[in-house]
Amino acid sequence: MPRRKPRQDRHSGSRPIGDVYGRTEAGPRGDETYIVRTVPGARALKSYRCPGCDHQITPGVAHIVAWAAEGGEDDRRHWHQGCWNGRRTRGITRRWS
Numbered sequence: 001m002p003r004r005k006p007r008q009d010r011h012s013g014s015r016p017i018g019d020v021y022g023r024t025e026a027g028p029r030g031d032e033t034y035i036v037r038t039v040p041g042a043r044a045l046k047s048y049r050c051p052g053c054d055h056q057i058t059p060g061v062a063h064i065v066a067w068a069a070e071g072g073e074d075d076r077r078h079w080h081q082g083c084w085n086g087r088r089t090r091g092i093t094r095r096w097s
């Protein structure tokens with residue numbers, strides 16, 4: 001006989017954001033919703049090019065992964081935390097596609 005979990009189910013109608021994928025914030029243009037995840041330094045194993053400053057994020061550096069909620073995780077970009085925080089004023093240095 002299967003046991004029922006007393007845990008609360010996912011809210012019907014809402015997307016599994018939050019615990020699963022990270023938090024949401026406004027994107028660089030301010031009119032989009034972005035999923036934002038923090039990558040701790042211990043999990044940063046590769047180097048990435050930050051679209052905020054066009055410099056490298058070196059391995060071992062904690063940073064941000066963000067992507068448009070509409071676009072999906074395939075379009076994610078890695079940002080320095082400071083660049084992500086200042087994205088609205090700095091803009092991005094290159095087209096994303």
Ligand SMILES: [Zn+2]
Pocket residue numbers: 050051052053054055079080083
């Ligand atoms: Zn940067």
